[in-house]
Amino acid sequence: MWGRTLTKGKLFERGIIDNPICVLCNAAAETACHLFVSCPFVQLVWDALIGHLDRATTVLQPAEPRSILSAWPDINTRGIGEDIWRVLPYSVLWVLWTARNEIVFCQGTFDLRGIIKRIKCMIWAWLDINSQRRNLKKDHQVTELLQGWELVIRDQW
Numbered sequence: 001m002w003g004r005t006l007t008k009g010k011l012f013e014r015g016i017i018d019n020p021i022c023v024l025c026n027a028a029a030e031t032a033c034h035l036f037v038s039c040p041f042v043q044l045v046w047d048a049l050i051g052h053l054d055r056a057t058t059v060l061q062p063a064e065p066r067s068i069l070s071a072w073p074d075i076n077t078r079g080i081g082e083d084i085w086r087v088l089p090y091s092v093l094w095v096l097w098t099a100r101n102e103i104v105f106c107q108g109t110f111d112l113r114g115i116i117k118r119i120k121c122m123i124w125a126w127l128d129i130n131s132q133r134r135n136l137k138k139d140h141q142v143t144e145l146l147q148g149w150e151l152v153i154r155d156q157w
Helices: 008-013 032-038 040-050 065-070 080-106 112-129 131-137 142-147
Strands: none
Touching: 032 040, 032 065, 032 080, 040 080, 040 112, 065 080, 080 112, 080 131, 112 131, 112 142
16 A cells, blocks of 8 residues: 555656646645645544544654554553554545545545544444454444544543
C-alpha cells in the first residue's frame, strides 16, 4: 500500500488524469497524506471518532498514514474498547478509501454520518475475526458503538 495507493496525485504524475485535486474538498492535490489525514473533510471523520479524547491532537501528529498506523498509541481502557481502538485506524483508512472510490467511480457524495457509521460497523464486523474478540462481543451490541461511542472509547483506567 505504501507508495502504491493510486490517488489522483499519483495518477496525475503518471499522466493518466489531468486533475490531481481531491474529490472530497476540491482544494488540494489528492495525496495519501491528504486523503487519509489532512483533508478538511477527513479531519471531520477523525474528530468524530477521537476528538473527545484529551490526546486526540497528538494521535494524528505524524500526518502520514503509514506513520499513524505504526505509531498508533495504546489507550487506557479495557475490554471491548481496547480491541476497538486497535482496529480503528485500519477501519478509518479502509472506509475513507472505499468512500472516495464511490465518489470517483459511482458519483457518490461525502456523507459524514454515513462514513462514521460504516467505520463503526466495519470495526464491529472485524471483531469477529479473532475468537477472543468474538467472546468480548457477547456482552455488547453494535448500538453501543453507534450511539455511545464516547462511552466505549475512553482513555482512562
